[in-house]
Amino acid sequence: MPPPGLSDDLQKFNAGGSGDWFPVAEIRYYTNVFIMYEDKILLGYKKRGLGIHKYNGFGGKVEPDESTLDAALRELKEEAGITAPLIHAGTLLFVVPGQKWAHIDIFRADEYTGTITESDEMRPEWFEKTNIPFDNMWDSDRHWFPLLLSNQRFSARADFDREGEKYIQKKWWIGIDSKT
Numbered sequence: 812m813p814p815p816g817l818s819d820d821l822q823k824f825n826a827g828g829s830g831d832w833f834p835v836a837e838i839r840y841y842t843n844v845f846i847m848y849e850d851k852i853l854l855g856y857k858k859r860g861l862g863i864h865k866y867n868g869f870g871g872k873v874e875p876d877e878s879t880l881d882a883a884l885r886e887l888k889e890e891a892g893i894t895a896p897l898i899h900a901g902t903l904l905f906v907v908p909g910q911k912w913a914h915i916d917i918f919r920a921d922e923y924t925g926t927i928t929e930s931d932e933m934r935p936e937w938f939e940k941t942n943i944p945f946d947n948m949w950d951s952d953r954h955w956f957p958l959l960l961s962n963q964r965f966s967a968r969a970d971f972d973r974e975g976e977k978y979i980q981k982k983w984w985i986g987i988d989s990k991t
């Protein structure tokens with residue numbers, strides 16, 4: 812049975828951790844974009860803000876009156892200097908007690924246009940899909956990346972405790988969207 816916040820019709824892919832799910836809170840919307848090309852994936856090394864010093868996709872907060880797709884395209888351009896035909900790949904609920912829930916719409920593309928350019932926020936870097944730097948990414952990424960890489964749409968929830976600037980993964984649940 813999927814945890815609160817995820818739809819009931821997901822097919823469980825993996826889950827783990829322990830304890831109760833953290834309580835419901837207000838939601839803030841974010842985006843995250845992953846560009847693939849042949850056997851490689853483009854990640855960005857985050858230079859400031861949430862997730863600093865981790866590799867991640869390119870993205871950020873959805874502004875008022877902006878669709879998540881428009882926000883994803885804007886952030887991809889701002890942070891990596893490129894544009895791409897984005898496909899919705901999945902959603903992630905990132906839950907930390909005492910904070911708004913982050914609802915992250917994750918997009919992918921297999922091509923892009925423009926010149927990949929470092930920004931104030933992100934230093935882009937290509938990785939082989941077989942050599943993704945999970946030890947330097949959000950801990951829950953390793954649990955849903957197989958679905959991103961195999962083009963299976965997913966919904967995930969990951970609950971973390973916060974200790975100062977450190978986020979400690981407590982519990983996660985990943986499901987395949989059976990409507991895809």
Ligand SMILES: COc1nc(N)nc2c1ncn2[C@H]1C[C@H](O)[C@@H](COP(=O)(O)OP(=O)(O)OP(=O)(O)O)O1
Pocket residue numbers: 841842843859860861862867868869870871872903905913915932949950951952969
């Ligand atoms: C486990 O949680 C997360 N996992 C992954 N993979 N990515 C996450 C997680 N929590 C947040 N993110 C992503 C979502 C966004 O792409 C960024 C955070 O965006 P940021 O706060 O930097 O938003 P901006 O609008 O770019 O920030 P500025 O206001 O500084 O421009 O992390």
